Amino acid sequence: MNERTRERWRKFKANKRGYYAFVLFCFILVFVLAADFIANDKPLIVRYDGQWYFPIFKEYPETVFGGSFKTQADYRDPYVQKKINEKGFYVMPPVPYRYDTINYNLPSAAPSAPSAENWLGTDDLGRDVLARLIYGLRSSLLFGLILTVVSSVFGVFAGAVQGYFGGKIDLFAQRFLEIWASLPQLFVLIIVSSIIAPGFWTLLFVLLLFSWTALVPVVRAEFLRARNFDYVRAAYALGVPDFVIMFKHVFPNAMVATLTYLPFILSGAVVSLTALDFLGFGLPPGSPSLGDLVRQGKENLQAPWLAASAFVALAFLLTVLVFIGEAVRDAFDPRKNK
């Protein structure tokens, strides 16, 4: 870490709100990445007949635990539970439901209200809301992060080429971007996703169609400015190839603007995915997602825990991202020295 980076890190930390938001975000990220160990309908470990079993990693047929079927053991089945307890013990995760586990043992008709068993209640199919929230956050965050990285790569590259070479390339690319940006995004997304079967990767592609343009103007402007710097011209005079100049000498100047934008692009990506899921054009039916939870909340106004959980989770995540974004912006702002 050189002096400049250390100074920026210090300024980032000086913005308490942003710094704690960042710590919280990292915590959430680690938490939801470990979703399989926190919310699952399989035990973390099983001790049976003097042997250790790890059902999350490996499938065991019921016969292993003294059952009669050769299919995979259903650990929520009281019969299997009893069999294991006879010759050992098992430890369930804190939330003993997966996103698709249906609780058939509900006190009232689904959606049922929060209880000691289902902390945030269940949705209209009897699935645990907390488990779905955790998995939903995971897919939202992973989706957002991948989308952010990929669209930044495309955006930076396009902006770099436009800004560095300028002239006709820039002229035509700018006109193309103007037309592209004026397309009605949501309608195009709906049309495209009704042709292509929606899945994680196809959705990523569809959303990428529009989100890559976010960084182009910023990077282009920085490249237009920096290509006339003397040290860039000196590199050119040395005969250094264009692409080396672009990424060794010019790109570091655009780095600040790019990094400043990233948290906002990430929150934008989370919102787009939620919107598509809400409209039913998002991830395949049954997959856990924030948008799906919001939709259920809308359809089951008598069960406010659905909408409330989704709202709190979403608002919390977006707020955290915006706080981080502001802190990053401050950290890179050379005028905020004192």
Added chain:
Amino acid sequence: MTLLSVQNLSVRFGPNPPVVDGVSFQIAKGETLALVGESGSGKSVTALSIMQLLDYPYASHPSGSIKFNGRELIGASEYVLRDFRGNRAAMIFQEPMTSLNPLHTIEKQVAETMILHAGMTKDDATEQVKELLELVGLRDADRRLNALPHELSGGERQRVMIAMALANKPDLLIADEPTTALDVTVQAQILNLLSSLQKKLGLAVLFISHDLDVVARVASRVCVMKDGRIVESGSSETVLKNPSHAYTKMLVASKPSGIPVGSAKNASDLVRAENVKVSFVLKKTFFGQALSVLNAVDGVDLKIKEGQAVGLVGESGSGKSTLGFSLLKLQKAGGKIIFNGTDITGLKGEKLRRLRTQMQIVFQDPYSSLSPRLTVEQIIAEGLNVHRRDLTADQKKALIEQAVKDVGLSTDILNRYPNMFSGGQRQRIALARALVLKPRLIVLDEPTSALDVTVQAQMIELLKNLQKQYKMAYLFISHDMRVVKALAEYIYVMKDGRIVESGKNPDLFETPQQPYTRQLMAAAFDF
């Protein structure tokens, strides 16, 4: 009678050691006192503390007093200070491009202080503005009251700045390097204007400059500053003719002098440029037809022999840098350029890149020409990494170390970043970057004009030694006749995109043919 008296003044920023330390001087009514020193010596900070314009309370005065007409200014109330700044003292700055507001007409800007401080009506003020602008010699003053700053040239803007400063008839004028950003011929005009105004209005002037010749011309007394202290003071006659302090002696001695390195008698032509033309389209129709065109370089013929230092002189905007860039194919140009026997006019891509090892450039501003994110070693290695892939890492390292030694730096700087170096050292690093490829031609685009005088003298010596050692040819671009005289064997004088005169070194200076050349010479040597 003493108008301004500064006693034992110190200035420090934050917890750092003082940048101005125990400075004392007096200015009498109608007198011109010059503060001379190199950059970083604390001249401008001294001036700003007289106006109390520093960034208080980050800046502070541990000691000292500044008395104007017997009244203490340090710690005076904002009300007193505002009256002092607007009515009693005025300041003009170095950079006329940025010290005027680009959005207001010059009339409005000049009239502002009169309306605010003297309580004039708008109409009265307009009359006054007209008179003032005529006083400072702005051509067509009455027709140009509504001009915006960008419609004026640098010299004209500085005149407007002076008019603004004089608006309320101050007793003290602080001029902080008022001519440094201007062309040499314009510089002479502004200096004349300042001294005539001073006589006419009986102003006291605190004149800040790094240029001894300028100081000798305008000031009656001189204080020489170094590292925040005044090391010598006295009448400008004695200080500049018979300096007593070692530093002043060095300053006086570092005027560019000496004779250029001669090239071999039978040297062949390294560069032959014929009818080089560069034009920029200023305005075009919707379909891209040019409506008005600026011919930056307009049919120039030029020759550089193997191992010869060629000077290219002219004012800013004369097209000399553009010409230099065109010779290196850094700028699209018409005409024909022959480098070392090959026609490089239409050369492109890989072939051109390979040729670049033989021609290099050093830019004017050493602060912007080195990438702030690379170490010195990485900066110098860049050319080798592209062109000398055949070398091993050790061989590269040896070449880099040689280049660093050649420019007079030690090899333990290789792992540092450019921001740790002074302007002169950076310029040496930029030179090492060009040198490491062993080029046959280096275009030097005003390489010394951003440097202090003492550093400038060292740089010129270094350039001459390297030229002797490596038999390189230089194209030395400069506005300063003195520097060119010390370095170049053959000289081209450029004006408005054309070569107006050319000749061998002593001949051109002894018998200049063109009035423009004489004007440049007068500005440079006749102070």
